[in-house]
Amino acid sequence: MSEWFGWMGKVLDVDLSRRSVETSPLDRGALRKFLGGRGINGKILFDSLRADTDPLGAENLLIFGTGPLTATPGATGRFNATFLSPLTGLFGDANSGGHWGAELKYAGYDVIIVRGKAERPVYLEIVDDEVNIRDAAGLWGLNVWEATAVIRKRMNNPKVQVLAIGQAGEKLVRFAAIMSSMSRAAARCGGGAVMGSKNLKAIAVKGSKKVRLADPQGIVDNFRKIYQAVTSDYKFGFYPQYGTSILTEGLYPLGLMPFFNFRQTQMEGTVEKIGGQTFVDKFLTGKKACHGCFLHCDHTYRIPEGRHKGTEGQKVEWETIVAFGPRLGSLDLANILVMNNLANQYGMDTISTGGSISLAIDLFEKGILTKADTDGMELRWGDPDLLVDLVHKIAHREGFGNLLAEGAFLMAQKIGRGAEKHVYHMKGLDPSTEEVRGHKAIALAFHTSTRGGDHLRGQPPAEIGGFRGVDPKIMAERFGSPDVGNPRVYDTIGKPRMVKWYQDFAALIDAMELCRFGTYWSRFPVEHKEFSDMLRFATGEIFSPEELATIGERIWNVERAFNLRRGFGRESDTPCERLQNETLKGGPLDGERIHIDKFNEMLDSYYVIRGWDRKTGRPKRSKLKALDLDDVADELARHGQVVEE
Numbered sequence: 001m002s003e004w005f006g007w008m009g010k011v012l013d014v015d016l017s018r019r020s021v022e023t024s025p026l027d028r029g030a031l032r033k034f035l036g037g038r039g040i041n042g043k044i045l046f047d048s049l050r051a052d053t054d055p056l057g058a059e060n061l062l063i064f065g066t067g068p069l070t071a072t073p074g075a076t077g078r079f080n081a082t083f084l085s086p087l088t089g090l091f092g093d094a095n096s097g098g099h100w101g102a103e104l105k106y107a108g109y110d111v112i113i114v115r116g117k118a119e120r121p122v123y124l125e126i127v128d129d130e131v132n133i134r135d136a137a138g139l140w141g142l143n144v145w146e147a148t149a150v151i152r153k154r155m156n157n158p159k160v161q162v163l164a165i166g167q168a169g170e171k172l173v174r175f176a177a178i179m180s181s182m183s184r185a186a187a188r189c190g191g192g193a194v195m196g197s198k199n200l201k202a203i204a205v206k207g208s209k210k211v212r213l214a215d216p217q218g219i220v221d222n223f224r225k226i227y228q229a230v231t232s233d234y235k236f237g238f239y240p241q242y243g244t245s246i247l248t249e250g251l252y253p254l255g256l257m258p259f260f261n262f263r264q265t266q267m268e269g270t271v272e273k274i275g276g277q278t279f280v281d282k283f284l285t286g287k288k289a290c291h292g293c294f295l296h297c298d299h300t301y302r303i304p305e306g307r308h309k310g311t312e313g314q315k316v317e318w319e320t321i322v323a324f325g326p327r328l329g330s331l332d333l334a335n336i337l338v339m340n341n342l343a344n345q346y347g348m349d350t351i352s353t354g355g356s357i358s359l360a361i362d363l364f365e366k367g368i369l370t371k372a373d374t375d376g377m378e379l380r381w382g383d384p385d386l387l388v389d390l391v392h393k394i395a396h397r398e399g400f401g402n403l404l405a406e407g408a409f410l411m412a413q414k415i416g417r418g419a420e421k422h423v424y425h426m427k428g429l430d431p432s433t434e435e436v437r438g439h440k441a442i443a444l445a446f447h448t449s450t451r452g453g454d455h456l457r458g459q460p461p462a463e464i465g466g467f468r469g470v471d472p473k474i475m476a477e478r479f480g481s482p483d484v485g486n487p488r489v490y491d492t493i494g495k496p497r498m499v500k501w502y503q504d505f506a507a508l509i510d511a512m513e514l515c516r517f518g519t520y521w522s523r524f525p526v527e528h529k530e531f532s533d534m535l536r537f538a539t540g541e542i543f544s545p546e547e548l549a550t551i552g553e554r555i556w557n558v559e560r561a562f563n564l565r566r567g568f569g570r571e572s573d574t575p576c577e578r579l580q581n582e583t584l585k586g587g588p589l590d591g592e593r594i595h596i597d598k599f600n601e602m603l604d605s606y607y608v609i610r611g612w613d614r615k616t617g618r619p620k621r622s623k624l625k626a627l628d629l630d631d632v633a634d635e636l637a638r639h640g641q642v643v644e645e
Contacts, residue, residue: 005214006068006539007036012109012131014124016198017058017116021131026110032541033628036110037067038093039511039555041082044113045091046558046632051565051639055086055190056172056197058117064163064203065111066101067513071211072538074223077102077291078513085189086197087174087352087407088428090572091450091562092189095510097290098181103161106207118199123151123164126205136201143167143345144179151204163203166347168395169196173405175352175430179344183298183315184290187349189429189451190407214540222533227294230524236295238276239517240287243297244318246276251318254464255589256434259326260381261358262424262578265435266587273331274321283337288314295517303334313341322433323354328361329381339391346395355430356404356411357390359423368417375399424579426453427572437579438589439463439487441495444602445503447573450559456516458503463487463495488589490598496606504552511555554627557619560612561632564641570617573603613643620645 004026013022026040034040041063053059063082069075079101085092104112107126114124121136139147148162161180169176169192176192177185195201213219230236238246248271251257255265272278283303289296300314316337324339325331343350363369364379371377377400380386393401403411409428412419425431429452436443436453441463449457462475462485476482479501481494489495505527509516512531520527528545535543543551563572575594583593604614611623620643624633636642 003212005212006072006535006541007031008105008108008110008209008211010109011111011113012126013113013115014131014133015115016118016122016133016200019118019133021133023109031068033551033554035068035508035511035551037065037070037078037511037513038080038082038095038507039551040111041065041080041093042091042555042558042562044111045082045084046562046635049084051567053084055084055089055092056193058115058198060084060194060197062114062191062194062198062200063111064104064114066105066109067511068539069534070513071102071105071291072213072534073219073292074226074534075513076293076515078515079104079186080510080513081178081186081191083189083191083194085451086172086193087190087410088452089566090189090427090429090452090568091559092191092194093451094178094186094188094191095456096178096180096184096186097293097515098161098184099291100161100163100180100184100205101513102291103205103207105211106209107205108207108209112203114198114200117197121199121201123200123202123204125155126203126207127155128207128209136199139201140170141167144347145182145345147202148182151202155204155206157206160204160206163205164201164347165192165195166345166395168346168348168405169193170201171395171397171405172196173348173394173397174407174410175349175356175405177343177347177349179347183313183344185344185347185349187351188454190349192347213538215537219534219537222530222537226518226526226530229526230518231294233524235524239295239297242276242280243299243316245279245316245321247318248275248321249277251434251464253588255438255584255587256464257322257326258433258435260329261327261362261422262435263362264585264587265589267326267331269331270326274325274333274336278333279316283333285312290515293515293518295515297517301337303337306334308334308338311338311341313337313344315344316340317350319433320350323350324387327354327358327433328387330384330387332382332384335384335387339388342388342391342395346391348391348395351432352407352430353391353394354433355408355424356394356406357387359408359411359419360390360404362422363415363419366422368415368419368422373400373403373415421577423576425576427451427568429453432456432459434459435584435589437584437594438592440490440599440602441484441487441499443575443579443594443599444495444606445499447575448499448503448603448606450556450563456506458499458506460484460495460498460502462498488592490595490602492601492605496602496609499606500609504549504556506552507555507559508548508552511551550627554629557624557627557629558632560619561624561629561636561641564618564636565639569641570603570615573617575599616643618643
């Protein structure tokens with residue numbers, strides 16, 4: 001078949017060391033197995049890197065991949081950035097929305113592979129088939145917003161979509177983000193530092209091609225059906241209005257919001273001061289959307305009064321509100337919005353930024369850090385000037401900020417003196433800002449995640465306040481246990497099955513490059529059957545719901561194999577010392593912690609369900625063979641990381 005539908009059919013391969021640009025066709029066989037986006041990216045990374053690759057060395061790859069549904073009706077402009085993480089040493093990737101991913105497809109490309117390292121700062125300019133490596137001497141040192149404006153002016157087109165790093169990426173802050181559409185972040189795992197290590201400031205794209213559809217009328221009709229299903233659901237009443245800021249009202253009462261570096265889950269006045277309704281009433285100025293999305297959960301804001309009066313910005317997520325607010329002991333929403341702007345300009349993962357700062361304040365309060373370590377600064381919870389100042393220092397690796405720029409886990413290792421006992425992490429990654437000690441399935445999902453603790457890696461929403469809008473009997477039937485929605489229960493039957501299902505489901509969504517907010521993950525009635533229809537109308541390829549579930553599982557196994565080859569096995573799935581020894585205080589989950597024996601029973605069950613070895617978490621060759629991953633099994637065998645039968 002020579003025609004391409006859904007996919008554009010082309011890979012752009014850029015070697016910065018050689019200053020070369022080449023194109024090649026997408027591998028159709030790989031598409032049947034991995035679809036695109038996160039799936040194709042992960043397999044390229046696994047096949048291309050040695051086990052001992054330096055994350056900040058020229059040998060690391062930076063891969064940007066769209067999916068077959070990117071820029072099609074009913075989908076968005078999402079893309080995946082994939083790399084070896086300089087923050088964790090694990091498989092690293094980050095998914096982002098906005099408009100850049102759609103523009104890349106309009107220029108004619110599904111995937112960009114960036115290799116090597118430029119001798120001096122450069123940026124990539126793509127205008128359809130014209131691809132140039134441009135000098136970025138005048139851009140280096142600018143923040144994301146400034147660099148975007150300069151590039152658009154140089155290209156004489158305000159509609160050019162620019163993906164860029166700010167000063168944090170240039171300074172190799174280990175949790176630097178890759179930014180696009182000014183405020184959309186491919187944030188997790190430090191991709192911005194990888195981009196900075198390659199002296200690559202930006203990738204500017206303008207395209208004029210069309211994404212061809214196998215059945216245009218079919219996809220439009222299908223979109224109307226999905227639109228009707230989603231917009232008639234009660235949840236559509238709050239996503240467009242509030243975005244994820246409204247999660248404060250929903251998750252705070254459940255004890256999921258962490259305060260003071262995960263010491264507690266309650267603080268008087270929280271909902272009233274930083275809730276979604278307060279954001280809308282006091283700061284909201286408009287609504288925005290990613291490319292082609294009808295949920296439009298993005299917003300613009302303006303601070304109307306006080307010392308930050310007139311400050312404007314866009315896109316603030318619940319994760320950011322918590323990371324820059326409660327986790328730092330602050331309920332000052334205006335200051336949180338200022339810090340959000342800085343993170344967007346400097347290009348920084350807000351979750352990890354909040355993680356480093358909160359750990360530092362915690363250690364200072366405990367006497368492990370002193371003024372001799374902090375450049376004479378008195379670290380205090382909730383100090384608005386201090387918090388803003390620390391963001392600046394991190395982005396520039398200035399003074400004490402140089403230590404914070406390492407991320408909480410590595411920072412604690414460097415400090416020593418018992419600091420390691422106070423880090424809250426999974427696989428060295430600051431987790432998403434949900435408290436897991438009282439939610440056992442979420443704890444299992446975070447610890448077995450292939451990139452470290454993260455809600456977007458398969459957090460099961462069924463455990464959060466019950467599965468609203470879905471009959472509990474359906475959950476019990478699907479996962480084999482009535483306890484899947486009870487957060488405190490260590491269930492070795494339903495919860496491991498549920499975690500696997502959502503992890504594979506999330507991988508599939510990222511491979512198609514859909515947004516989770518319009519799918520079953522956010523409790524809307526859209527999952528494998530609907531995905532099958534969308535792919536058939538877009539690409540002309542038939543993927544059964546069962547085959548799609550297998551694709552998600554295949555992607556997860558490749559990522560697991562990548563980490564095993566790097567030496568991360570069962571021990572990296574084990575809760576850190578703090579989660580085991582420190583109990584939650586106050587709130588609805590008072591007294592909860594991770595009981596390691598019971599957790600390990602769930603982990604054993606999870607491994608068995610995945611077809612991995614119960615003791616080591618290594619995949620069995622028979623499982624990899626069943627997933628058509630014989631080459632992965634052979635590679636793991638060379639490193640002693642596969643179980644032969």
